[in-house]
Amino acid sequence: MVEERAVRDESDEALVQRAQRDDERAFGELVHRYESKVYSLALKMLRNPEDAEDVLQDTFLRAYRGIKSFQGNSTFSTWIYRITANSALMRLRKRQLPTVSIDDADEREVPINIADWAPGPVEQMLSQETQTAMAEAIESLPVEFRQVFVLRDLEELSNAEVAEILDLSVAAVKSRLHRARLKIRNRLATHFAEQPKPRRAMGAQP
Amino acid sequence: MMTCKEVLESLSEFVDEDLKADVVQAMHQHIGVCSECRAEFDTLTMTIKLYRHYETPQMPAPCHDRLVKVLELEKMKKKAGQSSSGSEG
Numbered sequence: 001m002v003e004e005r006a007v008r009d010e011s012d013e014a015l016v017q018r019a020q021r022d023d024e025r026a027f028g029e030l031v032h033r034y035e036s037k038v039y040s041l042a043l044k045m046l047r048n049p050e051d052a053e054d055v056l057q058d059t060f061l062r063a064y065r066g067i068k069s070f071q072g073n074s075t076f077s078t079w080i081y082r083i084t085a086n087s088a089l090m091r092l093r094k095r096q097l098p099t100v101s102i103d104d105a106d107e108r109e110v111p112i113n114i115a116d117w118a119p120g121p122v123e124q125m126l127s128q129e130t131q132t133a134m135a136e137a138i139e140s141l142p143v144e145f146r147q148v149f150v151l152r153d154l155e156e157l158s159n160a161e162v163a164e165i166l167d168l169s170v171a172a173v174k175s176r177l178h179r180a181r182l183k184i185r186n187r188l189a190t191h192f193a194e195q196p197k198p199r200r201a202m203g204a205q206p
Numbered sequence: 207m208m209t210c211k212e213v214l215e216s217l218s219e220f221v222d223e224d225l226k227a228d229v230v231q232a233m234h235q236h237i238g239v240c241s242e243c244r245a246e247f248d249t250l251t252m253t254i255k256l257y258r259h260y261e262t263p264q265m266p267a268p269c270h271d272r273l274v275k276v277l278e279l280e281k282m283k284k285k286a287g288q289s290s291s292g293s294e295g
Binding site: 024031043049060065115116117122123125126130134138154177178182185189 | 217219241242244246248249251253254256257258259263266269272273276280281
């Protein structure tokens, strides 16, 4: 009991060192700390619970097998997120049809004279139809954009953390995030343009 | 005064408050007088608010149980491998 509490109070760094000395309890505590985060990240990237569970298992199996080679140059959380992101990326690439390189894509991201649908409260805008439109917009993102978008905007990691996890420059993270946001915004703009009175979509009486 | 193109290119960093103070001031000035860039700013900001409102389901308990089983199996494999290599060596 006392030992269990001691493990719970340990830092990630101390747990990693103990796990590297084959302390199974220490690795178990790392799993306990990160399993929900890993699952959540995988689900946001893949939008499929079965695939997310596969990534969860794959991530911790790889972590278990590779813990001794973990050098500690980054934090454990960055390392585990990197394994998760790579595992999810492989599944996304298998699932999606080949697309043009995102860096070569010459696509207009910014519509001209976009209607200003934004000033209403979030709760009024967030109808079931909007959620569906948003889910479709996220699913339509190229995999490299989706990785950045999920880590930066949904997990709310910093640009520097995302850059480290994905082995990108901070400038590349910012660029991909900007384009991902615009793609989602543009899909939502189309969605709201199709709604007769989007700000009255919820709770309003005819 | 910044051009619309410059404003649009920096919009994401502006939303993230990741710009130098003089650029932020210039952005505010432009958006204050340009309705199209104002709409770009408003809709991008609302997009971010909307998807951050959109909650992800929690990890179901069976996922945890299955993960534990998978890791237990891996530990057994590892121990079996260690004991067989130990007996051979």
